[in-house]
Amino acid sequence: MSIQLPTVPDATGHYGPFGGMFVPETLMTPLQDLAVAYEAARQDPRFQAELDDLLHNYVGRPTPLYFADRWTERLGGVKIYLKREDLLHTGAHKINNALGQILLAKRIGKTRIIAETGAGQHGVATATVCARFGMECVVYMGAVDMERQALNVARMRLMGAKVVPVTGGQATLKEAVNEAMRDWVASVDDTHYILGSALGSHPFPMMVRDFHRVIGVEARQQILEKEGRLPDLLVACVGGGSNAIGLFHPFLNDVNVRMVGVEAGGEGIVPERHAARFQGGKLGVLQGTKTWLLANDDGQIELTHSVSAGLDYAAVGPEHAYLQSIGRVEYTYATDDEALAAFKSLATTEGILPALESAHAMAYVEKIAPTLPKNAILIANLSGRGDKDVEQASKYLL
Ligand SMILES: *Cc1c(COP(=O)(O)O)cnc(C)c1O
Numbered sequence: 528m529s530i531q532l533p534t535v536p537d538a539t540g541h542y543g544p545f546g547g548m549f550v551p552e553t554l555m556t557p558l559q560d561l562a563v564a565y566e567a568a569r570q571d572p573r574f575q576a577e578l579d580d581l582l583h584n585y586v587g588r589p590t591p592l593y594f595a596d597r598w599t600e601r602l603g604g605v606k607i608y609l610k611r612e613d614l615l616h617t618g619a620h621k622i623n624n625a626l627g628q629i630l631l632a633k634r635i636g637k638t639r640i641i642a643e644t645g646a647g648q649h650g651v652a653t654a655t656v657c658a659r660f661g662m663e664c665v666v667y668m669g670a671v672d673m674e675r676q677a678l679n680v681a682r683m684r685l686m687g688a689k690v691v692p693v694t695g696g697q698a699t700l701k702e703a704v705n706e707a708m709r710d711w712v713a714s715v716d717d718t719h720y721i722l723g724s725a726l727g728s729h730p731f732p733m734m735v736r737d738f739h740r741v742i743g744v745e746a747r748q749q750i751l752e753k754e755g756r757l758p759d760l761l762v763a764c765v766g767g768g769s770n771a772i773g774l775f776h777p778f779l780n781d782v783n784v785r786m787v788g789v790e791a792g793g794e795g796i797v798p799e800r801h802a803a804r805f806q807g808g809k810l811g812v813l814q815g816t817k818t819w820l821l822a823n824d825d826g827q828i829e830l831t832h833s834v835s836a837g838l839d840y841a842a843v844g845p846e847h848a849y850l851q852s853i854g855r856v857e858y859t860y861a862t863d864d865e866a867l868a869a870f871k872s873l874a875t876t877e878g879i880l881p882a883l884e885s886a887h888a889m890a891y892v893e894k895i896a897p898t899l900p901k902n903a904i905l906i907a908n909l910s911g912r913g914d915k916d917v918e919q920a921s922k923y924l925l
Contacts, residue, residue: 540729542849619911627738645700646836647679649723724767728815739773768844791833792860835883880913
């Protein structure tokens with residue numbers, strides 16, 4: 528059965544009451560110009576053809592939809608499929624968006640790229656496409672994150688990117704975004720900001736979603752080929768929300784496909800010990816967009832915590848806030864311990880080390896699968912590989 532949900536965002540970048548453009552005056556016109564340029568690119572068959580060619584030959588699409596045989600058996604027989612974004616070049620879904628945005632930057636004549644990164648995965652994806660297109664690349668990264676993710680810092684530098692440490696505040700992702708925004712206000716004439724998730728001011732949440740829709744478009748076609756019908760349940764982890772919206776979006780009008788987004792529950796839903804914005808969060812504005820976020824009663828952004836740096840951010844993408852408000856997608860959370868347990872399950876049952884971010888989605892699969900009818904079909908997004916998390920996982924699991 529299918530329905531027709533309203534098309535979002537509207538012309539002003541709103542998803543119902545969420546989203547919008549909360550940026551300094553100097554960025555207003557450049558962002559509006561970017562939205563217009565993106566719309567033209569989207570409708571240009573040559574742009575799509577170049578993107579498709581690189582997604583195939585450089586990035587490694589389509590990714591397999593893998594039937595997790597042994598995990599299925601262990602969890603009671605519900606058919607579990609994994610969308611293998613972990614097999615992409617650079618090891619996670621983030622390259623889909625970085626590639627789309629650099630093609631757009633090239634099209635509008637920009638010569639310099641800036642980005643922010645938390646765990647370093649988006650920084651690596653951005654440094655990669657900058658090397659591929661010969662563009663100058665500056666990545667802002669919290670000084671604390673640089674220490675925690677030294678391997679990714681080295682990867683970026685080896686590809687010619689300049690990694691700038693950011694020391695203010697918690698010295699993590701939020702501060703890195705502030706610094707990238709500051710750079711962009713001064714450099715927007717020749718610089719494009721490749722934002723790393725379905726977050727920030729319009730048109731970023733929409734563009735980032737569109738560049739990741741390929742995940743869901745492929746999964747839909749693959750499950751129809753393998754099973755002859757649509758899945759009953761889609762599961763994905765939600766940091767800013769880009770891998771989740773990429774998988775969910777092509778299925779939104781299929782009412783019988785249930786969708787669950789999994790946030791980082793950290794050490795439990797206690798202020799400053801988690802990053803689950805739909806649990807104990809509130810409506811507010813952060814870094815360009817109106818959405819659910821974690822703040823105290825004075826409106827100060829709260830500290831967040833997660834074992835996975837990629838989910839450790841105080842705000843969720845505005846389209847997820849909208850989908851939650853209309854009841855189309857459900858949101859839950861997995862704790863650090865549950866994610867680590869799922870990491871171990873997948874490693875020992877399927878021979879796959881998931882990223883700790885993805886392990887949050889896998890933790891929900893472990894919880895829900897035994898409760899579903901035997902003939903149910905489930906697709907979980909394996910958003911990235913766990914190589915970057917080996918040290919941390921070893922500390923807890925070995
Ligand atoms: C960055 C990252 C995430 C979280 O970002 P989203 O925008 O919510 O997808 C999830 N998984 C992996 C592997 C990541 O690198």
